[in-house]
Amino acid sequence: MSLxxxxxxxxALTVPMLLILVTVxxxxxxxxxxxxxxxxxxxxxxxxxxxxxxHALGLDVPLYVQYTNYLSDLIRGQLGTSFSNYEPVSRQIFxxxxxxxxxxxxxxxxxxxxxxxxxxxxxxxYGSAEDTGFRTYAIVSYAIPVFFLxxxxxxxxxxxxxxxxxxxxxSAGNIPQGADFMxxxxxxxxxxxxxxxxxxxxxxxxxxxxLILPSLTLGIALSGVFVRITRSNMLDILNQDFVTxxxxxxxxxxxILYSYGLRNALLPVLTVTGLQFAALLGGAILTETTxxxxxxxxxxxxTIQAYDYTAIQGAVVFFGILVAFVxxxxxxxxxxxxxxxxx
Amino acid sequence: MLLQVQNLSISYFTRRGEAKAVxxxxxxxxxxxxxxxxxxxxxxxxxxxxxxxxxxxxxxRIVSGKILFDGEDLLMMEKEPLRRIRGRRISxxxxxxxxxxxxxxxxxxxxxEMLRVHEPNVSKDEGENRVATLLEELxxxxxxxxxxxxxxxxxMRQRVMIGLALILNPGLVIADEPTTSLDVIxxxxxxxxxxxxKRTHNLTLILITHNVGxxxxxxxxxxxxxxxxxxxxxxxxxxxxxPLNPYTQALLQSVPHVMASGQALTWIPGFPPNLLSPPPGxxxxxxxxxxxxxxxNVELQYTKVEEERTxxxxxxG
Ligand SMILES: Nc1ncnc2c1ncn2[C@@H]1O[C@H](COP(=O)(O)OP(=O)(O)O)[C@@H](O)[C@H]1O
Ligand code: SF4
Ligand SMILES: [Mg+2]
Numbered sequence: 229m230s231l232x233x234x235x236x237x238x239x240a241l242t243v244p245m246l247l248i249l250v251t252v253x254x255x256x257x258x259x260x261x262x263x264x265x266x267x268x269x270x271x272x273x274x275x276x277x278x279x280x281x282x283h284a285l286g287l288d289v290p291l292y293v294q295y296t297n298y299l300s301d302l303i304r305g306q307l308g309t310s311f312s313n314y315e316p317v318s319r320q321i322f323x324x325x326x327x328x329x330x331x332x333x334x335x336x337x338x339x340x341x342x343x344x345x346x347x348x349x350x351x352x353x354y355g356s357a358e359d360t361g362f363r364t365y366a367i368v369s370y371a372i373p374v375f376f377l378x379x380x381x382x383x384x385x386x387x388x389x390x391x392x393x394x395x396x397x398x399s400a401g402n403i404p405q406g407a408d409f410m411x412x413x414x415x416x417x418x419x420x421x422x423x424x425x426x427x428x429x430x431x432x433x434x435x436x437x438x439l440i441l442p443s444l445t446l447g448i449a450l451s452g453v454f455v456r457i458t459r460s461n462m463l464d465i466l467n468q469d470f471v472t473x474x475x476x477x478x479x480x481x482x483x484i485l486y487s488y489g490l491r492n493a494l495l496p497v498l499t500v501t502g503l504q505f506a507a508l509l510g511g512a513i514l515t516e517t518t519x520x521x522x523x524x525x526x527x528x529x530x531t532i533q534a535y536d537y538t539a540i541q542g543a544v545v546f547f548g549i550l551v552a553f554v555x556x557x558x559x560x561x562x563x564x565x566x567x568x569x570x571x
Numbered sequence: 572m573l574l575q576v577q578n579l580s581i582s583y584f585t586r587r588g589e590a591k592a593v594x595x596x597x598x599x600x601x602x603x604x605x606x607x608x609x610x611x612x613x614x615x616x617x618x619x620x621x622x623x624x625x626x627x628x629x630x631x632r633i634v635s636g637k638i639l640f641d642g643e644d645l646l647m648m649e650k651e652p653l654r655r656i657r658g659r660r661i662s663x664x665x666x667x668x669x670x671x672x673x674x675x676x677x678x679x680x681x682x683x684e685m686l687r688v689h690e691p692n693v694s695k696d697e698g699e700n701r702v703a704t705l706l707e708e709l710x711x712x713x714x715x716x717x718x719x720x721x722x723x724x725x726x727m728r729q730r731v732m733i734g735l736a737l738i739l740n741p742g743l744v745i746a747d748e749p750t751t752s753l754d755v756i757x758x759x760x761x762x763x764x765x766x767x768x769k770r771t772h773n774l775t776l777i778l779i780t781h782n783v784g785x786x787x788x789x790x791x792x793x794x795x796x797x798x799x800x801x802x803x804x805x806x807x808x809x810x811x812x813x814p815l816n817p818y819t820q821a822l823l824q825s826v827p828h829v830m831a832s833g834q835a836l837t838w839i840p841g842f843p844p845n846l847l848s849p850p851p852g853x854x855x856x857x858x859x860x861x862x863x864x865x866x867x868n869v870e871l872q873y874t875k876v877e878e879e880r881t882x883x884x885x886x887x888g
Contacts, residue, residue: 469670475626476665477685477735478657487684488673567719568674 231563235556242552249548250302250541254295257537264311264535285311287537298541307542312534317542320527325546326417327397327523328512331446333418334439335515336508338447340501343454348490350455351462362455370452374511378445378518385441395520397438404431442519446511450504457500461493468492495566502558506551572639573775574600574623574743579636581618581627581799590846592618592631594799597873600743605769605776607786607807609822610796611843616779617666619796620745623777624663625653640743659689662736666748668728672720678731679716682738689739702738708771709734709764726757730764737772747779762788783823787811792879795819798844798854800871804881815882818855853885861886 265273265281273281282288286297301308307317350362386394393399397419404422406415415422420439423431465471466489474484509525516525524543531539563569581593592615600606608616621627623638625645638645640661645653665671672681679702686698693701703713709730720728729749736744749765750758766789769776778789786793786807793810795803795818803816814820821839841858844850850857856866863885871883 469665469667470673472621472626472628473663473665473671473732473735474673476624476657476663478654478659479684479688480654483684483688487676491675492673566675567677568721 231560234563235560238556238559242549242556245552246545246548250299250545251295253541253544254298257535257540258291260535264537302545307545308538310531310539311536312531312539317539320539321524321542321546323417324522324524324527327521328509328516328525330397330418330420330439331442331512331515331521331523332508334443335446335450335512336501338443339450339454339504342447342451344458344490344494344497346451346455347458348462348485350459351466351489352485354463359459362459366452366455366459368452369448369455372449374445374449374514375518377449378442378515381441381445382518392441393438394441397435397521398431399434399438402431402434404428404435442515442521445518446508446515449511450508453500453504453507454497457497458490458493461496462489465489465492495562498558498562498565502555505554505558509547509551572599573602573641574598575637575639576619576623577637577639579619579622579638580634581615581622581631582634583618583631585630585847588847591849592799592846593622596636596796596799596801598794598801598804600775600777602742602775603773604791605774605778605789607790607793608777608779608796609783609786609793610781610802611822611839612781613843613846614796615799615846616781616796617747618799620663620747620777620779623743623745624657624661626657655689658685658735658741659739660741661743661745662739662741664729664732664736664744664746664749667752668725668732669752671732672728674720677717677719678711678723681731681735682716685735685738702734705734705738708768724757725753726761729753729757729761733761733764733768737768737774740772743775743777745777745779748781749778750785751780751782765789783825795822798846798849800854800883801873801881802855802871802883806879809880815876815880815887816884817859817861817886821858853883 264285265278265287279288286294289297298308305318307321309315310317310320346362346365350359353359382394385392398404404419404426406413406422407425407427408414414425416425419435420432423429423435466485471484471488474488479488512523513525513528515521516523517529520526524546528540528543528547530536531543576596576598579593579596580591583590583592594615596615596619598606598608608619610616618627618631621631622633623640623645625648627633633646636646640656645656648656672678676684682702683695683698686693686701690698702716706713706716711727711730711734715723720731723731733749736746746765750761753761762785765776768774776789778785780786790807793805793807794801795810795816797818803810803814803819805815810819811823814823825839839858844854844857850867851870852868853859853862853866853871856862859866865885869885871885873881873883874887876882876887
């Protein structure tokens with residue numbers, strides 16, 4: 229199979245997967261106790277007015293009709309209108325998305341850098357006290373709740389030491405605006421990039437300062453898995469015959485460690501990166517809430533509180549597509565990095 | 572003398588105790604000769620080879636002895652000069668070619684990284700020429716040099732391993748069961764190749780094997796190992812003519828039965844000793860038909876029986 233037809237096949241598999249996800253979410257939001265209309269307008273609303281609102285929101289038809297309407301909207305790429313403020317859900321998601329992406333990228337970076345350096349080091353010092361230290365770190369960082377870690381970070385570096393901001397993505401009124409290139413306005417919504425595009429170093433530093441605590445929080449929480457996987461794969465690889473053979477050829481320790489050890493150990497690490505992506509998004513929701521980070525996590529949190537059916541559904545579908553997409557990219561990357569794999 | 576191993580002892584310090592994998596082992600290897608190390612599986616042959624390379628894996632450690640290469644004691648050398656000897660002046664061919672190459676590197680990269688690290692002054696072109704010439708001699712076509720290990724058969728991979736062992740013209744090559752994991756036809760091809768390379772490259776070879784037939788076919792001298800100890804050291808011809816040590820006699824008489832797993836099983840009754848708690852005295856005494864009192868409690872000593880022949884056995888004094 230060529231890589232192309234593999235990707236097509238994978239995409240085809242994604243469709244039923246998403247359909248299941250969509251259905252499950254559709255059912256769950258409707259079983260949840262609570263009435264969106266009452267929640268929205270309070271108990272004072274007259275029954276007639278309530279009926280009218282329900283009609284406007286499409287909630288007055290039988291469930292299966294709601295379901296088929298919803299699906300046919302989805303197929304046409306429409307995520308519907310938010311119950312709470314009548315805005316298109318897709319617009320809300322796209323405006324919240326860059327914040328999450330930015331947090332995700334930096335957190336992943338933190339997790340991978342910590343994971344690989346600690347993991348490689350632990351494998352080199354296998355069985356030593358240092359190794360035990362790294363293993364303990366892996367367990368503790370994995371077990372500690374994200375929001376708790378976030379609160380500790382805030383308490384220490386923002387409230388206690390006053391060296392970093394506690395919440396938000398930028399200081400008030402300091403949103404980077406991107407720049408015009410050949411008549412086209414480029415604005416990614418990733419503040420560290422937009423500030424650089426605009427050539428505004430102060431804004432960049434401001435955005436970076438705001439990023440540090442949340443991305444450290446989420447990155448550390450995820451790093452435990454990476455430390456463990458890197459360490460155990462390195463130990464496994466470094467015991468392989470081809471490493472012994474490489475030593476017998478007089479290659480330098482660095483070469484053996486990296487281009488024999490890590491290069492092979494990274495393949496499973498990459499798989500885990502793909503699998504961790506879902507966990508990363510889950511962690512992002514909690515981290516965003518803790519740090520008042522206006523991304524998808526905060527959005528989802530808010531829509532759940534507001535019983536905003538369409539918005540919840542939209543956000544979850546979006547998360548689903550994102551996870552499917554990332555796992556596809558990871559697979560393709562794996563195939564590229566491992567010469568043994570041919571699709 | 573190219574290589575002199577003197578009273579070498581190597582142990583694995585495992586959780587369950589010290590396994591003496593090589594005990595008080597000595598051997599001398601002359602330039603241009605092929606010396607065989609033969610013994611049942613677990614007798615310490617590979618450990619000996621790895622020790623000469625300076626890469627005994629933990630928990631293994633060289634406990635005592637000397638390894639003189641060109642008169643210089645490798646065991647006293649610093650890490651870095653020792654690394655520069657590996658692959659360049661002493662190289663090793665391993666048992667399982669299927670797992671001995673880096674899966675993410677193609678064949679050419681295996682060679683070029685070795686040239687780069689050991690002979691940084693050799694130009695890229697010259698290096699590539701040398702690799703091309705050697706690959707041709709090994710029967711690997713040039714077009715395949717960018718292929719990855721998984722695209723080669725076991726026999727071809729072993730050719731690559733042999734090439735990697737020879738590319739820098741080392742003074743000494745250690746081949747640890749180089750054909751054991753290959754099927755019979757490929758084994759014969761690789762043996763032919765080794766023989767012809769021995770001639771054309773004037774190799775000094777240590778051939779480690781449990782296969783008595785290979786010893787007869789390939790070697791000038793042979794040392795017989797049992798439970799980490801040297802049992803007999805002799806010119807190959809004389810050994811087959813008249814084996815002195817009872818263990819050697821048993822080994823030569825044994826017809827290997829091939830079990831379903833492909834492992835050779837000799838007929839010698841009993842089992843090799845557990846190296847964590849070897850029997851006192853001669854390690855072979857529980858299985859030796861000639862064992863007498865002294866064998867059970869007096870450690871083995873070497874006796875020079877005739878010119879070039881040494882035997883460790885209480886029958887000889
Ligand atoms: N990595 C290791 N850890 C512990 N013990 C080992 C290890 N490798 C080898 N040994 C011990 O050393 C003995 C000799 O092994 P080896 O040198 O591989 O023998 P051979 O090559 O003759 O089969 C084995 O019986 C085993 O008990
Ligand atoms: S020393 Fe004794 S037990 Fe050992 S081989 Fe000689 S006769 Fe047999
Ligand atoms: Mg062996």
